[in-house]
Amino acid sequence: MSSTAISGSALALLERMLLIRAYEEKLIALSAGGQFPAVCSSFGQEAAAVGVVAALGAADQILTNHRSAGHLLARGADPGRMLAEVMGRVDGYCRGRSGSLHIAARELGVVLTSTIVGGELSLATGVALAQQTLGRRGLVACFFGDGAAGEGIFHESLNLAATWGLPILYVCENNQWQAYVHRRETMLGEHIAPWAQSLGVEAERVDGNDVFAVHAAAEAACERIRADGRPRLLELSTYRLRGHLEPDDPQAADAAELALWRERDPLRHCIATLLAGGHADAAGIERMSRAAHARIEAALAFAEASPYPAADELLADVYA
Amino acid sequence: MTQNASINPSSLHHAVMSLSDALDTAIAEEMRRDPRVLMFGEGVATKRCALLDEFGAARVRNTPLAEAIIAGTAVGAAASGLRPIADLLFAPFLCYATDALVNSAGKLRFMSGGQFEFPLVTLAMSGGGWGVGAQHNHNLEAWFVHAPGLKVVMPSTPADARGLLKAAIRDDNPVLFFVDIGLLYQPGEVALDADIVPLGRARVVRAGTDVSLVAYGKSVGACLEAAAQLAAAGIEAEVIDLRTLKPLDTETVLASVRRSGRLIVVHEASQSCGVGAEVAARVAEHAWSALRAPIVRLCGPDAPVAASFPLEQAFAPQPAAIAAAAHRLCAREPAVAEVNV
Numbered sequence: 001m002s003s004t005a006i007s008g009s010a011l012a013l014l015e016r017m018l019l020i021r022a023y024e025e026k027l028i029a030l031s032a033g034g035q036f037p038a039v040c041s042s043f044g045q046e047a048a049a050v051g052v053v054a055a056l057g058a059a060d061q062i063l064t065n066h067r068s069a070g071h072l073l074a075r076g077a078d079p080g081r082m083l084a085e086v087m088g089r090v091d092g093y094c095r096g097r098s099g100s101l102h103i104a105a106r107e108l109g110v111v112l113t114s115t116i117v118g119g120e121l122s123l124a125t126g127v128a129l130a131q132q133t134l135g136r137r138g139l140v141a142c143f144f145g146d147g148a149a150g151e152g153i154f155h156e157s158l159n160l161a162a163t164w165g166l167p168i169l170y171v172c173e174n175n176q177w178q179a180y181v182h183r184r185e186t187m188l189g190e191h192i193a194p195w196a197q198s199l200g201v202e203a204e205r206v207d208g209n210d211v212f213a214v215h216a217a218a219e220a221a222c223e224r225i226r227a228d229g230r231p232r233l234l235e236l237s238t239y240r241l242r243g244h245l246e247p248d249d250p251q252a253a254d255a256a257e258l259a260l261w262r263e264r265d266p267l268r269h270c271i272a273t274l275l276a277g278g279h280a281d282a283a284g285i286e287r288m289s290r291a292a293h294a295r296i297e298a299a300l301a302f303a304e305a306s307p308y309p310a311a312d313e314l315l316a317d318v319y320a
Numbered sequence: 321m322t323q324n325a326s327i328n329p330s331s332l333h334h335a336v337m338s339l340s341d342a343l344d345t346a347i348a349e350e351m352r353r354d355p356r357v358l359m360f361g362e363g364v365a366t367k368r369c370a371l372l373d374e375f376g377a378a379r380v381r382n383t384p385l386a387e388a389i390i391a392g393t394a395v396g397a398a399a400s401g402l403r404p405i406a407d408l409l410f411a412p413f414l415c416y417a418t419d420a421l422v423n424s425a426g427k428l429r430f431m432s433g434g435q436f437e438f439p440l441v442t443l444a445m446s447g448g449g450w451g452v453g454a455q456h457n458h459n460l461e462a463w464f465v466h467a468p469g470l471k472v473v474m475p476s477t478p479a480d481a482r483g484l485l486k487a488a489i490r491d492d493n494p495v496l497f498f499v500d501i502g503l504l505y506q507p508g509e510v511a512l513d514a515d516i517v518p519l520g521r522a523r524v525v526r527a528g529t530d531v532s533l534v535a536y537g538k539s540v541g542a543c544l545e546a547a548a549q550l551a552a553a554g555i556e557a558e559v560i561d562l563r564t565l566k567p568l569d570t571e572t573v574l575a576s577v578r579r580s581g582r583l584i585v586v587h588e589a590s591q592s593c594g595v596g597a598e599v600a601a602r603v604a605e606h607a608w609s610a611l612r613a614p615i616v617r618l619c620g621p622d623a624p625v626a627a628s629f630p631l632e633q634a635f636a637p638q639p640a641a642i643a644a645a646a647h648r649l650c651a652r653e654p655a656v657a658e659v660n661v
């Protein structure tokens with residue numbers, strides 16, 4: 001992006017990315033210790049989460065997937081309540097019942113983190129129908145990966161959204177990995193956007209590791225959705241820098257491919273852009289990074305102090 | 321929507337109508353009562369012209385022939401303030417819809433710590449009657465009884481169908497509403513000014529003290545026929561229509577078995593892990609000392625249903641078999657309980 005478009009809000013984007021990275025580094029370290037629940041990270045995909053979520057309004061709704069930490073933190077979720085949830089404590093967003101894999105936060109408009117791959121695509125149409133029917137302004141942002149795009153529900157969801165004219169921003173984070181399998185083993189093409197276009201959903205491919213490019217594309221897509229109420233898809237090309245599950249499992253990653261994407265680390269890209277444009281200095285970025293880590297340490301202390309739910313919560317809230 | 325209804329001269333508020341028409345009255349009245357109620361599914365707007373005319377295309381919608389997204393859309397809409405009715409047509413099509421219903425609608429109220437509710441109804445038909453074969457006719461209601469967070473209903477009369485559907489639409493939980501194909505066009509008297517029939521309450525259709533026949537769907541009618549045959553032989557059977565399969569009205573069943581000492585559970589669905597197994601287990605757990613004979617289950621076989629009409633009819637338990645089982649149980653004196661307790 002042009003340097004003139006970089007402003008104070010660009011630093012806010014970096015700040016969110018640093019917070020997500022610090023949060024997930026902490027989760028990865030805790031998982032490696034063996035006394036912690038297994039988690040799925042979005043390590044390397046921070047620009048996709050931050051760039052899109054920063055383009056959303058307060059009334060917009062979010063449905064996401066098992067790599068949702070970035071989306072939640074970008075939306076302003078409290079890392080302490082997130083860690084409490086991951087650790088099964090009562091102060092978690094879902095009272096410790098969802099763990100890391102299913103966090104919903106109504107107060108933030110986060111309706112669902114689905115760990116059924118494609119579950120977010122399944123519910124997004126209904127959430128958008130409700131927004132439309134009840135005359136609410138917000139659109140629905142639905143985050144999923146290239147793996148979910150291989151599910152039949154991807155086709156069903158986009159087709160219905162296109163046919164009914166539902167205000168959904170589909171965000172495909174094409175991170176090249178589908179759980180334990182590289183994308184090249186599961187589909188002939190490299191991209192998801194043409195599939196959306198074939199269903200009548202306007203789609204755009206963006207460098208998912210360039211937070212400024214993602215943000216600009218998301219703002220433009222949201223504007224178009226708000227104007228005509230029709231769905232759009234953004235395919236964000238990115239890369240999952242960690243294995244499917246923490247503690248990290250040996251990833252059958254091609255070393256050259258991994259090295260290439262490490263070079264393209266979204267934080268590195270963002271920092272380099274800010275430094276080159278003179279919008280930040282190294283010391284200032286170091287201060288931001290330290291502040292992010294300090295915030296995560298405080299969040300962990302909060303989560304560790306939170307009690308486990310009482311046994312009588314086993315049956316709570318199953319039925320209305 | 322009640323084209324087939326005829327007015328009963330005894331009351332302007334009573335009509336004789338089919339179960340299908342009774343469901344239509346319930347849907348229309350609930351849509352009138354609550355603007356958040358809407359209905360969609362494959363052919364909904366095509367086949368339910370009266371609903372479309374009255375409520376418009378935004379609330380009465382056709383969908384693609386894609387059960388997974390029909391269900392998913394209903395679940396997402398319910399989480400966000402609407403009260404959808406999704407018509408899945410035939411029960412086996414629920415296999416495509418099961419992810420959204422079981423993994424999301426049934427679980428996410430609990431898993432979100434109570435942040436979201438899922439007030440939705442899915443309609444699905446099953447049971448013999450149309451000779452449509454096993455990919456349209458499969459009584460799989462017990463699958464959903466086993467899943468947490470769902471309610472499951474299967475009525476046997478037009479009046480109950482209407483009252484239970486109204487209750488299901490007003491319920492804040494996801495309800496699977498199964499309609500027995502064989503009963504769809506059977507007429508019955510319906511009180512049009514009647515309120516809801518609450519979910520979770522069985523109905524004692526016929527009182528009797530010698531044996532308890534517990535059933536749902538078309539098997540209730542088979543039990544009533546059997547009871548008439550048994551009465552001629554001096555055996556008074558009590559017939560209980562479960563109506564709601566989850567939550568199950570255990571108390572009504574237990575009270576009956578404590579009086580009669582004998583239980584026969586009857587349903588068209590296959591026997592293994594069926595609703596009858598659950599009823600039998602609860603009676604064995606809580607009314608063992610009242611039993612004077614072993615519990616009997618009369619159910620469909622563990623086999624796909626054939627399309628051929630005679631085979632399809634033979635799949636469901638027949639009145640003669642029910643009566644014969646009751647005769648056997650009533651002949652078992654002295655009380656088995658004296659041996660087992």
